[in-house]
Amino acid sequence: MNLFVFEFVSGGGLGGAPLPPDLAREGDMMLHALLEDLAALPGVCVRTSRDPRLPPLSNVRTIAPGPGEDAVALYARGAATADAAWPIAPETGGALEALARRTLDVGKILIGCSPAAIRLTTSKRATAHWLHAAHVPTVPTFGNGDALPPLPGAWIVKPDDGAGCDGTVVVSDWSAVRDRLAAESRHLIAQPWIDGPALSLSLLCGGGRAALLSCNRQHTRIAAGRVTLEAISVNALADRSGQLARLAGRIAAAVPGLWGYVGVDLVLSAQGPMVLEINPRLTTSYCGLRSALGINAAGMVLDLLQTGTGVASHRPEGGTTALIPLAVDHGD
DSSP, X not given: OEEEEEXXXXXXXXXXXXXXXHHHHHHHHHHHHHHHHHHTSTTOEEEEEOOTTSOXXXXXXXXXXOTTOOXXXXXXXXXTTSSEEEEEOOOGGGXXXXXXXXXXXXXXXXXXXXXXXXXXXXXXXXXXXXHHHTTOOBOOOEETTSOOOOOSSOEEEEETTOOTTTTOEEESSHHHHHHHHHHOSSOEEEEEOOOSOEEEEEEEEEXXXXXXXXXXXXXXXXXXXXXXXXXXXXXXXXXTTSHHHHHHHHHHHHSTTOOEEEEEEEEEETTEEEEEEEEOSOOGGGGGHHHHHOOOHHHHHHHHHHHOSOOOSOOOOXXXXXXXXXXXXXXX
């Protein structure tokens, strides 16, 4: 198989715009982890793209953006040379959905979630309402114009289509949240603060089923009201009761088109796990799967193409915990 891999930030998706070093670093982490896994697979020939402002990659063929070439055009040029394409991009502004749709438009195999699933999960508010209707436990999520319940305590406000902790702030009470939602021109959502550990799930999805690969702990910091993701402990929690695996299965059954690697952010409340959002793409937690569990998650994803069926509902046993330090608040 000839495979084109496109990591949006490090791969030239920002074009002539400034290249934030923190985002480029995290994008590079995901890209290198994926390329390492793919290099171990027989019969897979990989090509990728590279922003010329970053150090060149070794042992992989690359293309660079041309003058004035935007992200979708660059991606389509790379995908045209391959049998399949694997896009890694933020959902923000519809970037990931546009790449997924372009893959299908040029007649290539999409290694990732369907455009419809990406469109739904791009909106945290729409995702929460969809999952709630399917009786999946979610953190209540409100947008501008929604009636906010006067719940006591702090709230979280963030962009509806943001990635990771980008733009996430803590607001003191519900009335301040109401004023902030009304004043902002951006599409923001608000969620009441739920006490409990911040977690993420690394899933392998297909055929309406999900295998739980790992449960990860998110280490966050709040300073001046701003939330920052400082590190991720991959495979930090054992799911001995099977509660998280069952939740993963309910999510996959509720959202048609989730396929391949999918991340889910949640909070483990006193009442049980509550979903915050779904990331229909590679997340930073992917970078620790090989060292923590000894698995090749990319190989597991590509195996789905061969079987043509859904995944088995199980997770790798044992392993260790892999700590991923982050200097930024993007991508998990």
